[in-house]
Amino acid sequence: MTTFLSLTFAGLALGAVYFLAASGLSLIYGLMDILNFAHGMFMTLGAYAGWDLATHLPASTPSALTFALEVVAAVAGGAVAALLTEVVFIRPLYGKPLSQVLVTIGLDLAVVALLLGGFGANSLSLPVPLWFLEASHVGAVLLPNADFVALVAGVLVLVVLEWFLRRTRFGIVIRAGVENREMVSALGVDVGRAFTLVFVIGGAMAGLAGLLYTAVFTGDLLSPLQGDGLLIFAFIVVVIGGLGSIRGSAVAAVVVGLLQDYANYYGGQHAGFSEIGNLSTVLLLALVLEVRPRGLFGRAT
Amino acid sequence: MRVPRLGLAVGVALVVLAALVPYLGLHVPAVLPGTEDVLNSAGNLSILAVCFVFGAVALGYDVLFGYTGLLSLGVVLHFAAGVYVFDIALTDWHWSLGAALAVTLAAGLGLALVVGAVSLRVTGIAFTMVTLAFAQAFYFLIQDNPHGLTGGQDGLALSTTRLPSVLSGAVSNTRSLYWLALAFLVVAGAVVWVFIESSVGHVLVAVRDNEARAEVLGVRPFGFKLAAYTLSSLVATGAGVVYLLLIGTAVPDAVATTTLTLSIVVMVMLGGAASRGGAVTGGILYWYLESLLVKVSGQPSFAGLPAVVRVPLSQPQFLLGAVFILFVFFVPGGLAGAVARLRARRAGGLPGPSQPVTAHSVLARLVPSRSDKEAS
Numbered sequence: 001m002t003t004f005l006s007l008t009f010a011g012l013a014l015g016a017v018y019f020l021a022a023s024g025l026s027l028i029y030g031l032m033d034i035l036n037f038a039h040g041m042f043m044t045l046g047a048y049a050g051w052d053l054a055t056h057l058p059a060s061t062p063s064a065l066t067f068a069l070e071v072v073a074a075v076a077g078g079a080v081a082a083l084l085t086e087v088v089f090i091r092p093l094y095g096k097p098l099s100q101v102l103v104t105i106g107l108d109l110a111v112v113a114l115l116l117g118g119f120g121a122n123s124l125s126l127p128v129p130l131w132f133l134e135a136s137h138v139g140a141v142l143l144p145n146a147d148f149v150a151l152v153a154g155v156l157v158l159v160v161l162e163w164f165l166r167r168t169r170f171g172i173v174i175r176a177g178v179e180n181r182e183m184v185s186a187l188g189v190d191v192g193r194a195f196t197l198v199f200v201i202g203g204a205m206a207g208l209a210g211l212l213y214t215a216v217f218t219g220d221l222l223s224p225l226q227g228d229g230l231l232i233f234a235f236i237v238v239v240i241g242g243l244g245s246i247r248g249s250a251v252a253a254v255v256v257g258l259l260q261d262y263a264n265y266y267g268g269q270h271a272g273f274s275e276i277g278n279l280s281t282v283l284l285l286a287l288v289l290e291v292r293p294r295g296l297f298g299r300a301t
Numbered sequence: 302m303r304v305p306r307l308g309l310a311v312g313v314a315l316v317v318l319a320a321l322v323p324y325l326g327l328h329v330p331a332v333l334p335g336t337e338d339v340l341n342s343a344g345n346l347s348i349l350a351v352c353f354v355f356g357a358v359a360l361g362y363d364v365l366f367g368y369t370g371l372l373s374l375g376v377v378l379h380f381a382a383g384v385y386v387f388d389i390a391l392t393d394w395h396w397s398l399g400a401a402l403a404v405t406l407a408a409g410l411g412l413a414l415v416v417g418a419v420s421l422r423v424t425g426i427a428f429t430m431v432t433l434a435f436a437q438a439f440y441f442l443i444q445d446n447p448h449g450l451t452g453g454q455d456g457l458a459l460s461t462t463r464l465p466s467v468l469s470g471a472v473s474n475t476r477s478l479y480w481l482a483l484a485f486l487v488v489a490g491a492v493v494w495v496f497i498e499s500s501v502g503h504v505l506v507a508v509r510d511n512e513a514r515a516e517v518l519g520v521r522p523f524g525f526k527l528a529a530y531t532l533s534s535l536v537a538t539g540a541g542v543v544y545l546l547l548i549g550t551a552v553p554d555a556v557a558t559t560t561l562t563l564s565i566v567v568m569v570m571l572g573g574a575a576s577r578g579g580a581v582t583g584g585i586l587y588w589y590l591e592s593l594l595v596k597v598s599g600q601p602s603f604a605g606l607p608a609v610v611r612v613p614l615s616q617p618q619f620l621l622g623a624v625f626i627l628f629v630f631f632v633p634g635g636l637a638g639a640v641a642r643l644r645a646r647r648a649g650g651l652p653g654p655s656q657p658v659t660a661h662s663v664l665a666r667l668v669p670s671r672s673d674k675e676a677s
Contacts, residue, residue: 033426093629099633109619109621109622109625110623112618113621239431274445275445285431
């Protein structure tokens with residue numbers, strides 16, 4: 001039972017990171033019809049931005065402050081990368097959704113390759129507070145502290161995002177645009193600004209996802225390829241949750257995270273099944289599409 | 302069926318020329334992809350043969366991408382399935398060549414039908430994501446080395462004991478393998494051409510251009526799309542078999558990665574989607590250029606270049622990405638589109654009806670616009 005509880009907890013933490021990665025993708029798709037492959041690059045760049053800032057801090061900086069600054073750098077790094085992507089590469093191609101997709105694929109490949117050339121495949125380590133590596137007792141169960149961080153971040157972002165989309169002017173424009181873009185522009189709202197904003201929000205969340213993934217799941221090792229690895233699962237989450245739905249992404253992220261964690265533990269012990277966790281997510285995707293092609297919370301078309 | 306005579310004549314001439322290459326001991330400096338400067342050296346022939354394999358893959362992929370208007374990112378799933386099933390049957394199970402071929406094609410057909418049927422439940426971007434997820438799942442599976450069948454990360458070297466001697470040994474029998482690859486390309490080309498020119502092919506183009514209209518006319522697109530998916534996948538599976546014979550080993554990172562999928566997309570964009578001869582030219586040219594680049598970046602003079610030039614050039618994926626971006630912005634119709642524009646300019650008038658479809662126009666149709674979505 002304690003194993004099951006700690007597995008559940010780790011699965012929820014993984015789900016939180018998936019949510020951060022997927023919700024931006026889902027918003028961007030919902031508003032702009034773009035499958036944004038550069039999202040993997042935003043995640044990777046966020047993690048590297050955090051690492052880069054940490055290397056420039058004096059050694060006497062308290063570790064908690066270092067991590068807080070890493071988070072700020074990752075969010076800013078992801079947001080800036082997304083802003084540049086939207087303004088320089090996406091905007092000239094408005095009205096050509098698939099050309100936009102191909103450009104984001106090209107960008108992702110090129111930037112990841114440059115990082116590989118510059119930093120190598122797996123050589124950098126992100127400084128994290130020692131507290132992350134310890135575990136705390138919750139009742140009888142020992143839970144890793146790092147998982148709490150991911151979980152709290154995921155829930156916090158979900159709450160803030162829901163508030164932003166429902167209570168602010170910009171958020172309402174975005175939600176309306178996801179529902180019916182033509183109508184919103186016909187009413188005289190500058191949808192182009194909403195496009196840029198959605199990219200920046202998505203990029204900021206992606207940057208945070210990249211940093212948290214490194215701090216919580218990879219043993220603090222940075223890899224230029226990590227963003228693209230996460231991106232595949234983010235795609236799966238987005239399709240299962242329903243394109244354009246934030247709540248769908250949140251629910252699907254938790255389901256996928258839990259499934260992957262359980263399958264890895266209970267199935268992965270057997271020889272030749274070490275990838276069962278990854279495989280199970282794809283099987284779930286196929287199943288959901290068979291039963292409900294538009295995803296759990298997808299709008300009817 | 303309309304037979305374009307000039308195009309056919311050029312095609313036949315090129316195939317005859319290619320078939321004669323093993324007899325041409327020409328000395329060509331610098332531009333050959335192999336290490337020797339002689340055209341018919343084993344190294345050059347084997348790289349050219351792989352060029353033909355990817356020419357065929359690109360040709361098959363264009364049935365789906367160019368003519369059907371579906372962006373699948375699962376093409377390597379079917380390519381890698383050909384490589385691995387054939388390898389497992391010959392190497393792990395010691396089956397005969399015929400039995401191995403039969404099981405590979407049967408598995409390839411089954412996989413194409415199942416994955417195609419599931420993926421085509423969704424359209425547009427979701428289709429792209431789902432095919433990508435399936436391909437990634439297959440990559441995970443072969444990495445996993447189930448029952449010790451695939452050799453995991455290290456791959457599975459092909460055992461040649463059950464192969465006829467003329468097909469084994471990449472060095473001693475390069476010529477026969479080269480001709481095999483060329484023959485496969487010709488057969489794949491003929492099959493794809495017949496398919497595209499058939500009534501099924503015409504329905505596909507009609508569905509691509511306006512799915513709602515086609516449905517009103519009584520066409521149910523699903524079956525036609527599945528046919529295109531299956532044909533495209535079977536060509537990839539067959540190409541996997543030839544690839545394995547040429548290379549002699551199956552490694553996940555060489556045959557099953559998303560990067561390879563994206564390379565195949567670029568091949569079609571390079572040549573020009575949905576244009577006769579475009580995809581195959583793109584596939585051959587892409588693999589040739591990449592091999593040449595690998596050779597150039599390994600030369601000692603290359604190490605002397607400043608880092609700002611050397612680092613990007615030594616990362617093939619950087620160039621792949623850059624080509625993606627440049628083509629989308631500057632050469633949207635690929636080479637075929639550029640040739641057509643040039644011809645139209647020379648003729649001094651508007652481009653004629655025979656102008657190939659540009660990648661841009663195909664791409665614009667891939668995702669239904671918002672108003673289409675509401676209408677359907």
